[in-house]
Amino acid sequence: MSEKVLMKGNEAFAEAVIRGGVRFYFGYPITPQSEIPEFMSRELPKRGGKFLQAESELGAINMAYGCGAAGGNGFISSSSPGIALMQEGMSFLCGAEVPVTLLNVSRGGPGIGSIQPGQADYNQVTRGGGNGDYKIPVFAPASIQEAVDILYEAPEIANRYRNPVMVLADGLMGQMMEPVLLPEPKPDLTSADIPKVKPWAISGSEKGERSVVKSLRLQPEVLEAHVEHLFEKYAEMEKELERVECESLEDAEVVFVAFGTMARLAREAMELLEAQGIRAGLIRPISLWPFPYAAFDRISDKTRAVVSVELSMGQMLQDINLGVKGRVPVRLVHRVGGMLPTSIEVVEKTKKILEEVR
Amino acid sequence: MKPVFTVTKGMLPVSTSYCPGCTHGVAHRIIMETLDEMGLLGKTLGVAPIGCSVVAHQFMNVDMCEAAHGRAPAVASGIRRVHPDKVVFTYQGDGDLASIGMGEIVHAAARGEKFSTFFINNGIYGMTGGQMAPTTLIGQRSTTSVDGRTREQAGMPLKICELLATLDGPAYIERVSLDSPAHIRAAKKAVRKAFEVQLAGKGFSFVELLSTCPTNWGLTPPEAMKRMKEEVAAYYPLGVYRDAEV
Structure with a gap:
């Protein structure tokens, strides 16, 4: 039976992917997500799965590649600098069409940056x-419940498209506690099922035709055809995976754009502005790729400014501008380095922006 | 008439892309013949490296995947978790394993991963055109050490069997050479032992196969064989570095 429990973000994320069918975890400790490998090391062996602590993030992503190539439902989690180290592996996963579920509990940068929350991985992911x-499809939940629901679904999306799927949760999400309703566990995919369910996977199962999982295609015409094939898949993903939540766009004088925890802050700012007689709306991209450009067509004629609220120097602005298409001024309210804006700070900065664009 | 020799089903009936006198073909064949003789062809998963043998999956008739440069032991560790009852091996060159992939091989060995690694040591980067490898001998010419490798400039060559033998994790480590029919027969025995150790669940097994690269050594195939036997094996002594009862 489904049950509502109070859980810390990182542990809820881990529980959600196990319930979503993940049985293999490969990880390397990094703040602020180290509760995930800890949780997996305790829980997976009890649930018919395997936990392996990798020697590095390079090891982790390549273990996940081997696991996925062999047909297993694998999961890895890390944080910003660790995700940076995994980029080679992500290119290989996509090229070889290997499904894996990825979670980035992001922190400040550049470099080793800080261990405080950040959203400056927007461009990276x-x-x-x-x-x-x-x-790579990227989903940015704004609550632990939403993260649980997306992580529960992510292994299935990864398998459907034979592609990695990433969930981006900033450090705040990993560390906070919220009540969550945990979904029903999905059935196990046993190694005996793999040749039937994933005939393309390497399984050493004498199934007739042998399998080869690879990204090397030395003949230019063959690689070109393969990349075109990948992009047919990505076009399909753009149609199927775009997710967005829009609030109070009609009559909004100002429209906030924010993802993850910053969307919650923007919502608070909306209420405060409302109390001061300023109508504010919100576009909350849940999928960062595919980005919900079409949602920006719903911005009304009454809107005088679009304000992106981000924990980065405005990495989302490029996408927002593509959606707004120059119809309304686009501005940024941000903090970086692990600093968080307050809702009052967002309100004050927004009022200043509205004066400027008057 | 009774055939005196049949080609193993373990090798696909295609020409390899390897240069004349290169021993990749010999190494491929003894590994695949061994799997065939042990009845393991349909139960085996292989991991190909980056380098000349990135295309090993075009020749070896088993389920295979490629790995990023040096990462084959991590990939095999992932495969092993999903298929605990199958046979898993990596096939890696010296640029792949001993340079960029040193972290992965050391940790896989230390964990005692239950797969086998076949390490092709020809002392040079073949596919990229003959650059110095971590295993290039002192004095050996390469395109990045045109006057010969020096200790002052590039340090000393790495002895991987000896290095891995300092770990408690591995179950079986042997260095063999592909320089003569007698040594090739011995190499095949080592390959068989590596698979037997894996099947017995003893842990990580590792066979280093000294190999030639006549093209990038600038030698004829017979000269390359002679150099391997006399110079290379002098620095990399053949033998068992960790033994296991099977």
């Missing part, structure tokens, strides 16, 4: 740091 033409 939506543009990708690996080589070649590839895309």
Whole structure:
């Protein structure tokens, strides 16, 4: 039976992917997500799964690649600098069409940065740091419940498209506690099922035709055809995986754009502005790729400014501008380095912006 | 008439892309013949490296995947978790394993991962055109050490069997050479032992196969064989570095 429990973000994330069918975890300790490998080391062996602490993030992503190539439902979690180290592996996963579920509990940068929450991984996760033409769907939940629901679904999405899927939760999400309703566990995929369910996987199962999982295609025409095939998949993902929540866009004088925990802060700012007689709306991208550009067509004629609220120097602005198409001024309210804006700070800065664009 | 020799089903009936006199073909064949003789072809999963043998999966007739440069032991560790009852091996060159992939091989060995690694040591980067490898001998010319490797400039060559033998994790470590029919027969025995150790659940097994690269050594195939036997094996002594009862 489903049950509502109070859980810390990182532990809820781990429980959700196990219930979503993940049985293999490969990880390397990094703040602020180290509760995840700790949880997995305790729980997976009890649930018919395997936990392996990797020697590095490079090891972890490549273990997950081997696991996925062999047909297993694998999961890895890390935080910003660790995700940076995994970029080569992500390019390989996409090129070889290997499904894996990824979780980035992001922190401040650049470099080792800080261990405080940050959203400056936006470009890293939506543009990708690996080589070649590839895309990875990225979901940015704003509550632990939403994170649980997406992580529960993510292994299935990864398998459907034979592609990695990433969930981006900033450090706040990992460390906070909220009540969550945990979904029913999905059935196990046993190693005996793999040749039937995933005939493309390497399984050493004498199933007739042998399997080869690879990204190397030395003949240019063969690689070109493969990349075109990948992009047919990505076009399909753009149609199927775009997710967005819009609030109070009609009559809004100002529209906030924010994802993850910053969307919650923007919601508080909306209420405070409302009390001062200023109508505010919100576009909350849940999928960062595919980005919900079409949602920006719903911005009304009454809107005088679009304000992005981010824990980065405005990495989402490029996408917002593509959605707004120059119809309304786009501005940024941000803090970085692990500093968090207060809702009052957002309200004051927004009022100043509204004066400027008057 | 009774055939005196049949080609193993373990090798696909295609020409390899390896240069004349290169011993990749010999190494491929003894590994695949061994799997065939042990009845393991349909139960085996292999991991190909980056380097000349990135295309090993075009020749070896088992389920295979590629790994990023040096990461084959991590990939095999992942595969092993999903298929605990299958046979898993990695096939890696010296640039792949002893340079960029040193972290992965050391940790897989230390964990006592239940797979086998076949390490092709020809002392040079073949595919990229003959650059110095961590296993290039002192005095050996390469495109990044044109006057010969020096200790002052590039340090000393790495002895991987000896290094891994300092760990408690591995179950079986042997260095063999592909320089003569007698040594190739001995190499095949070592390959068989590596798989037997894996099947017995004893842990990590590792066979280093001294190999030639006539193209990048700038030698004819017979000269390359002679150099391997006389110079290379002098620095990399053949033998068992960790033994296991099977």
